[in-house]
Amino acid sequence: ETLMTQSPATLSVSPGERATLSCRASQSVGSDLAWYQQKPGQAPRLLIHGASTRATGLPARFSGSGSGTEFTLTISSLQTEDFAVYYCQQYNNWPVTFGQGTKLEIK
């Protein structure tokens, strides 16, 4: 099974600043990488698929990049509603697997 490792576990950033979240796969997943956002008490929400394709309606401040084993989610100018837990997920190798999450908190 493909192990997905996210870093850091917790990221403290001030509103208006840029946040960079990382996700590493234990083997190549091509560009078959999705990102999700989860707020407390809510279900996750799809943000990005295909490593860099934004979901419908997602603000342009969210961007994804990478391929193979290294991926990044960047939020260019943090809004208060962006503080949440973010998960990456690979869907190239069976079974699909998720990272353990990065908590983005207000500094």
Add this chain to the structure above:
Amino acid sequence: QVQLVQFGAEVKKPGASVKVSCKVSGYTLAKISMHWVRQAPGKGLEWMGGFQPADGQSIYAQRFQGRVTMTEDTATDTAYMELRSLRSEDTAVYYCVTGIGVDGRNYYFDYWGQGTLLTVSS
């Protein structure tokens, strides 16, 4: 707009079974690849299995093989996930999710239900 509606909570004893439901509205279940993802308290996300439209079969993660069954009632647009021989480690929120497939076996997930909290406790 696809909506997935789940009931709030279930409480079961160890060794029992649970059948969680997920009602689809705004679309037709027969046209969806429905999957189930769970999340233990304070933990990450774990894919359990889902329906593969290509062959009309459900596929399950290895760790749940033999203990889980996923079914669909297309007449009522309701999907079900039955988990048997429950243990305390099965305490989690169970989400039904719609899968977008890339190769018939691997999916990412665009619509999520609100989740059903299953508590397994004696």
